[in-house]
Amino acid sequence: MDDFLVRALLAGLAIAFAAAPLGCFVVWRKMAYFGDATAHSSLLGIALGLALAIPLMFGVAIVAGCVAVTVSLSSGRNGFAADTILGVFSHSALALGLVMASLLPDLRIDLLETLLGDILAVSQTDVAYIWAGAVSIVAVLVWRWRSLLNTTFSPELMIAEGGSARFDKLLLTLALALFVALSIQLVGVLLITAMLILPAAAARTMANSPERMVGFAAIIGGCAIAFGLSASWFWDTPAGPSIILAASLFFLATSSLGMLRA
Amino acid sequence: MTSAPPLIEAKNISVRAGRKLLLENVSVTISGGEIVTVIGPNGGGKTTLLRALVGAVSLSSGVVIKRPDLRVGYAPQRLMIEASMPITVDRFLALAGSNTKADRISALERTDTFHLRQTSMASLSGGETQRVLIARALLRKPNLLILDEPTQGLDQQGEEDFYALLRGIRAGSGAAVLMVSHDLHVVMAGSDRVICLNGHVCCSGAPETVSVDPTYLNLFGSRASLALYQHHHGHSHDGHDHSDHDHG
Numbered sequence: 287m288d289d290f291l292v293r294a295l296l297a298g299l300a301i302a303f304a305a306a307p308l309g310c311f312v313v314w315r316k317m318a319y320f321g322d323a324t325a326h327s328s329l330l331g332i333a334l335g336l337a338l339a340i341p342l343m344f345g346v347a348i349v350a351g352c353v354a355v356t357v358s359l360s361s362g363r364n365g366f367a368a369d370t371i372l373g374v375f376s377h378s379a380l381a382l383g384l385v386m387a388s389l390l391p392d393l394r395i396d397l398l399e400t401l402l403g404d405i406l407a408v409s410q411t412d413v414a415y416i417w418a419g420a421v422s423i424v425a426v427l428v429w430r431w432r433s434l435l436n437t438t439f440s441p442e443l444m445i446a447e448g449g450s451a452r453f454d455k456l457l458l459t460l461a462l463a464l465f466v467a468l469s470i471q472l473v474g475v476l477l478i479t480a481m482l483i484l485p486a487a488a489a490r491t492m493a494n495s496p497e498r499m500v501g502f503a504a505i506i507g508g509c510a511i512a513f514g515l516s517a518s519w520f521w522d523t524p525a526g527p528s529i530i531l532a533a534s535l536f537f538l539a540t541s542s543l544g545m546l547r548a
Numbered sequence: 549m550t551s552a553p554p555l556i557e558a559k560n561i562s563v564r565a566g567r568k569l570l571l572e573n574v575s576v577t578i579s580g581g582e583i584v585t586v587i588g589p590n591g592g593g594k595t596t597l598l599r600a601l602v603g604a605v606s607l608s609s610g611v612v613i614k615r616p617d618l619r620v621g622y623a624p625q626r627l628m629i630e631a632s633m634p635i636t637v638d639r640f641l642a643l644a645g646s647n648t649k650a651d652r653i654s655a656l657e658r659t660d661t662f663h664l665r666q667t668s669m670a671s672l673s674g675g676e677t678q679r680v681l682i683a684r685a686l687l688r689k690p691n692l693l694i695l696d697e698p699t700q701g702l703d704q705q706g707e708e709d710f711y712a713l714l715r716g717i718r719a720g721s722g723a724a725v726l727m728v729s730h731d732l733h734v735v736m737a738g739s740d741r742v743i744c745l746n747g748h749v750c751c752s753g754a755p756e757t758v759s760v761d762p763t764y765l766n767l768f769g770s771r772a773s774l775a776l777y778q779h780h781h782g783h784s785h786d787g788h789d790h791s792d793h794d795h796g
Contacts, residue, residue, distance in 0.1 A: 432645065435643055438633070441628075442599055442602065443681075445603055446620055446622035447644065493634045494636070495636070
């Protein structure tokens with residue numbers, strides 16, 4: 287097996303690991319649109335990274351983080367629904383990124399790669415960053431686990447029991463922004479939300495507790511990475527989309543099994 | 549009445565959402581051991597009042613004063629829980645924190661939901677969910693239970709049973725109850741005090757006082773006279789204040 291394939295597998299497994307708990311929250315809290323919108327804003331992050339000559343991942347993390355914080359802080363204050371505010375910020379960031387890309391031709395943004403990702407091109411340093419980021423996401427979610435589940439049930443209940451729903455919501459959106467930054471090179475802007483949602487949704491019918499759902503999501507995500515990369519290796523298909531396709535086959539299998547049992 | 553300070557007291561609180569005023573200058577006092585029901589039209593701010601008392605919405609003016617030993621058990625109107633989250637009733641209760649298996653079993657028994665212990669939260673009916681939420685509120689050993697529309701979706705018999713359950717809880721723990729309801733006649737029979745809310749407090753006091761208050765009759769029209777009729781059949785009077793507010 288070639289080195290680049292090992293690196294791709296290692297990076298992919300890190301993403302599947304972080305996507306499992308985060309993706310479950312995205313499914314439980316119906317944050318799919320939030321994931322998409324944060325991913326869209328990453329184009330500005332790439333432009334920023336190129337302009338400042340810092341790793342693109344950092345540029346994306348900064349921009350996606352700013353969008354996430356702004357949206358978290360401003361929602362519920364000015365009469366617009368959260369998804370409207372999100373749409374305004376993330377699409378403005380996307381448009382600004384595209385304008386910057388055309389005004390500064392030296393930046394050489396590869397749009398196709400940004401949209402679809404290129405997991406086979408990850409470097410050793412990338413793998414290290416991705417694992418560090420994935421471990422931090424999982425650590426934060428484990429740390430606030432009970433509280434995050436409670437805010438998911440009912441923010442008011444959480445506050446009445448002495449917690450702070452706002453803090454947990456902010457943590458979750460920041461974790462999501464970080465995840466976007468880690469996975470953009472692997473699966474691309476278009477498929478980031480799919481990487482979050484598909485393993486979690488596929489795990490739902492098999493699980494009888496939130497923790498098991500996360501566990502199954504991690505296993506399914508990991509297998510999807512392995513199968514997708516194999517498909518890419520043997521049949522020369524694009525890696526990112528093959529991974530997502532493998533995950534959707536898992537979803538199809540578990541949900542039909544679930545329907546048969548019901 | 550008792551001379552002890554009230555459990556919780558809202559003084560002239562106002563809450564706004566954008567330009568809209570949801571609560572205007574509302575004052576409410578809950579003392580130990582009483583069952584108080586908030587009634588009022590949809591959009592009259594009932595849920596907002598409860599949320600303001602538990603601290604889940606910010607006040608634009610006024611204060612909420614809590615007695616130092618206040619322990620609130622709060623049951624929201626519904627959960628955001630989705631079929632997408634696999635979780636049993638027992639685990640849901642455990643998430644309330646610092647409780648043992650024995651605590652949870654006892655809370656479920658008190659709300660007649662023990663048989664649901666290993667059931668998935670997503671498969672509960674509306675009434676079952678409400679009882680489980682109350683079980684969770686009881687786990688905190690509250691001296692004030694705040695319940696948002698706990699009788700929603702129950703028929704009249706179910707609702708009467710529910711008030712019997714609340715009186716049992718009060719008898720067992722001495723907890724006061726503040727709740728929102730929409731069904732007038734059972735409210736009139738089951739509460740010590742009624743607060744009629746329509747953005748501001750229209751009238752409040754013992755059920756028999758409120759049920760003849762012109763502002764109340766005005767708000768509820770013909771349904772009010774039905775409640776009044778029901779009310780005359782057997783309810784003990786023990787003289788509560790009727791605090792009349794000016795409207796404006």
